[in-house]
Amino acid sequence: MLDKLRNIMEEKKGKVSSMAIRGRRKAIAMDLKSWMVFSETGESIVEDLDKHSIMRRTGLPSRDLRVLDPTLFYPSSIIGREKSIVVNLEHIKAIITSNEMLIINSSSPFFILFLQDLQARVPRSSNIHKLTSTGNGVDGDSQSTNLVEEGSPLLPSHVDSLNNASKGTLIDVAETSYYKQLPFEFKALEACIESACACLEYENQRLEEEAYPALDELASQISTLNLERVRHIKNRLVALSGRAHKVADQLENLLDDDNDMAEMYLTKKLDDCSIGQTPLTKGCNLAIDEDIDKSDESDMVQYRSYESKPDVEELEMLLEAYFAQINGILQRLSSLSEYVDDTEDHINIMLDDKRNQLLQVSIMFSTMNVIVSAGIAVVGWFGMNIHIDLFEGQPRQFWATVGGTFSGCILLFIVSIWWGKKRYILSQ
Structure with a gap:
């Protein structure tokens, strides 16, 4: 019985170990x-x-x-x-x-x-x-x-x-x-930055080719289709601007920190380590006279501070060129964003004007409704089941009453419109 239990335990251990090995291999793969x-x-x-x-x-x-x-x-x-x-x-x-x-x-x-x-x-x-x-x-x-x-x-x-x-x-x-040629790491880094700038430049150019005609068409004709096109364009503009800002911020951070740029001189660091020199210093090849008077200690301190500053002019010039290119892309994106904002302001003004026109039409119809209600009140008076002398008159008296009612309503409507324009409630 014990032998059977021992065999079962060994089989389970073997299965667990094989599963662990397979899991490890799968994780590595x-x-x-x-x-x-x-x-x-x-x-x-x-x-x-x-x-x-x-x-x-x-x-x-x-x-x-x-x-x-x-x-x-x-x-x-x-x-x-x-x-x-x-x-x-x-x-x-x-x-x-x-x-x-x-x-x-x-x-x-x-x-x-x-x-x-x-x-x-x-x-x-x-x-x-x-x-x-x-x-x-x-x-x-x-x-x-x-x-x-x-x-x-x-x-x-x-x-x-x-x-x-x-x-x-x-x-x-x-x-x-x-x-003087750039080392391999700078050539590769320049190719990376240039490719990123080319990608942003291409997408910016395509966006401009689609955006300006769509915005002009929307300004001339406001429709659901045009509004949807401009919405997609604005989303692409925001996304592209964010990507360009991230690249520009990264280049700006590098340009502001000489130590970060000095870390990228990989070939220089290897060469300096091989000959036992201090890496990336401007005064590494200068010979300093050992017999310096105590009166020149201040000059020595200035020299040491100058010597400790890394020489990153080569990389700095490389990054500044592409930083200027990224800034140019950002300026074009900013111009496009301003054009979108101007188009939105123009559309809002047009919508406000349409809204004002609708309000004026609503006022006119409301005035007409009030005046017609006055005429209906006159008709209601004559429709009452009461006896008055006008019912016993000639037919011309009936038509005179009807004509007078309509004429009064029209006259009241004209006076209402004139008063509204005089008070600048309605447009002239």
Whole structure:
């Protein structure tokens, strides 16, 4: 008997453990998501990664990954961390590191354009990198020619200096700011922001093309169909304005905080950690004389405060350009919103005018009703079963009485209308 009970207990334990294993496997399978991994070399592959793998790969905490969850609604945000940047803008949900970019696939048509733009940006950086990392003994003329053909942002006045590389002198790119290229994380971030701006610009343009004709038609003819169209347009306008404001607020918050922008210099932080320097300081390459008099302590304090300020001019210029573009979209949306408000005010004025006309017609009919009631009272008097001398008169007396009653009613109506216009109760 005990053996049977022991066997039954072991079977139950085995079933529970197998169910736990299946549940664990199912949870892991549900946690897997398809991510498009885009490397700095321009290669892209699709990988199925779970949350813990991404945390180990990017160094992000779990709360930051919730921002990228498609099933949850989070406002637009750009978060800089120690080893990565979290981007949640419109249709783009991505994690950017110093050498790769993990993107959640989206069904939006702008996502395909975003990938094409990203692939067009990265090869340019690789070509520039080849030029900067090449030593002596390489044909600099062919490299400079390829560089110009790739569409690199070089000024015409510096093309001749590039051609001088064929004479055996290779130009150091670090000596000139015109050849300075953005690191991979900034190129990916710029592609994300530009795609979000393009999406908002496209939707704004479509909304304007539909809104202005619908509002003009509603102003000329007030109908239920036109009112319904304008209601849908206004709902889209409010939603689009909210989305644009969230992107603009995020960019503005980044521009106001230099430390947040400094966190996004991933490549710079890796380079500084490798050589043991203080990251992102303007005075990191300056040599300071150790023999400083005590009288110069105030100057030293000022220098240290200047040195501690992060150098984020590169990223600041990038964000300011798109912040200005978002502001332009917001101004157009504001103009459209003002046009909607003006149309609503015009419609309210028209409705008030119609209401006043209806009130005037109601007054006229009420006056007519009172006067006709007076005529009915005269008819009622003659309809009484009493004897008066008028009943014994000639037929002309009957018609004279009827005509006099109608004439009196008409005269009273005319006098009432004249008095109403004189008192401005009725329109002139």
